[in-house]
Amino acid sequence: METGSKIEELVEISRYYGSDPDYVIAGGGNTSYKDDRYIWVKASGTELGTIGKDGFVQLDRSRLRMIGEKQYSSDVQRRESQVKEDLLAARVDPEKGLRPSVETSLHDLIEYPFVVHTHPTLVNALMCSQQAAEKTPQLFGEDALFIEPAAGYSLFVKVKERLPAYKDKYGKDPQLIFLQNHGIFVSAHTTKEIRELYEMVSGKLRAIIRPEEIKELPVTREAETLRHELSRLAGDKFVALRHNTLHRHFYGDAEAFRAISIPFTPDIMVYCGAEYIWSGRRSLPEIMEEVREGFEKYRKKYRRDPGIILVKDLGLYGLGENEKTAVTALDVYEDFMKVSKYSEVFGGPHPLSQETIDFILGWEVEHYRRERYGKDDR
Ligand SMILES: [Zn+2]
Incomplete structure (x- = not known):
């Protein structure tokens, strides 16, 4: 079955980045696959490095789209829990008891089938630096989208607001979204392309940063x-x-x-x-x-x-x-x-x-x- 093999691909690429500490530490990062109707996104509390098919939550995309159109409470705490409730309500199999990642709406927003979001050390060296905003387009092109710090629902809103102008200009969705003080979203039609994009990003950064080897010192x-x-x-x-x-x-x-x-x-x-x-x-x-x-x-x-x-x-x-x-x-x-x-x-x-x-x-x-x-x- 078509979807089944795509989910297998999703599992494979999730484990690939999830087991590399240069990209993901502990429970960090999340991945997804989507078709026209559904999105499968990493469940909260699962780790990418060891994830299987059952580690993904299937959600109804038409219900997720409503989150982007709804008016939520202006109180931050209340807003976050309202969004959480709507995310839970969009699940196809709520009886499985899986909770979608808080970044699910962001995954849904990007039209490419595969999305791999991580917090790579080299990317964050740039994202957590003074020159993040100016160096990102210089290094990765004007079509790399750069987003200032935001978390939870406000991060989703920030990206959503930037997309129409982006699409007008480039005729597509961004494949690289750099999040200041956070990490990166890499999106593509195939997992092969995701790997190529990550290779390109890491390669460029490694050439500038030139990480030194860390040596153990005695424990006295x-x-x-x-x-x-x-x-x-x-x-x-x-x-x-x-x-x-x-x-x-x-x-x-x-x-x-x-x-x-x-x-x-x-x-x-x-x-x-x-x-x-x-x-x-x-x-x-x-x-x-x-x-x-x-x-x-x-x-x-x-x-x-x-x-x-x-x-x-x-x-x-x-x-x-x-x-x-x-x-x-x-x-x-x-x-x-x-x-x-x-x-x-x-x-x-x-x-x-x-x-x-x-x-x-x-x-x-x-x-x-x-x-x-x-x-x-x-
Ligand atoms: Zn993140």
């Missing part, structure tokens, strides 16, 4: 002692520890740490929190004192424990309820470090605005997903 006994202390401090949470040359690039002094102190993307906030603790002290008691103070401040402000602690000469610590979440915090934060470092060739990092950070902190959809699944799909 002192570093291990601190790991136990941190676990005790956080009420027996799991603490993952790594030490490499990437950490060294940022832990030397407060100025170096500043480049990774404000999140670049919503993903970082979901997995690592909105602030991170750094200590440049020498002796273990001094480090502990500084970290304890950092913990107190963080708990007061966010009513939860911090997720990331970076300590000069010792390494990077990730906290989580279990080993998986602690390791994921490290993976996501290391990606953040790479993005920050690589963005130096594009004028340095461009973090999220305080307004966007506050919006995400109070965003019900985000909160629900984190509490429920402990992973993200944006």
Whole structure:
């Protein structure tokens, strides 16, 4: 059956990018296939790297189109939950209990059958840099659509508003949509073309950024002692520890740490929190004192424990309820470090605005997903 083989292709390309940490970390990214009537989009809480046919939600496109025409509440929280309800109502098989990704409407908007949305490290080095807006058309052509930071429904609205003028000018839908402080949407008639487009984008960026190899550094006994202390401090949470040359690039002094102190993307906030603790002290008691103070401040402000602690000469610590979440915090934060470092060739990092950070902190959809699944799909 025609549709069946297309879904198999969708599974294959989802796994291909989902299992490559340069493109997707943890539950990040989402993919879809559509025909005239239906769209199959990754379900919330599934991971692209291991996804199967059952990991996709089938939705009725005529019902999705209504979301674009409807007037929603001006209250952000209410609007997001209203949109969520309408997304759920567009499912063909609601009894399967799958929830469509929050970016489903955006997938539906683009007329190409295949859409692969990821948050690649190299792309985000440009998207989270000072020169994102000017360099994107220079590197990828005027027909690469660039969208300023937005999340959830407002991201959908922003893209929707730009499409008519785009179609007038180029006679087609954009195949590359670059999202500032977020990632990229690549769309095409075939998965082969999707791969070619990704190759082109990565190739151009790699030639400019020239990523250096990261080398492991020794984990000292002192570093291990601190790991136990941190676990005790956080009420027996799991603490993952790594030490490499990437950490060294940022832990030397407060100025170096500043480049990774404000999140670049919503993903970082979901997995690592909105602030991170750094200590440049020498002796273990001094480090502990500084970290304890950092913990107190963080708990007061966010009513939860911090997720990331970076300590000069010792390494990077990730906290989580279990080993998986602690390791994921490290993976996501290391990606953040790479993005920050690589963005130096594009004028340095461009973090999220305080307004966007506050919006995400109070965003019900985000909160629900984190509490429920402990992973993200944006
Ligand atoms: Zn995303």
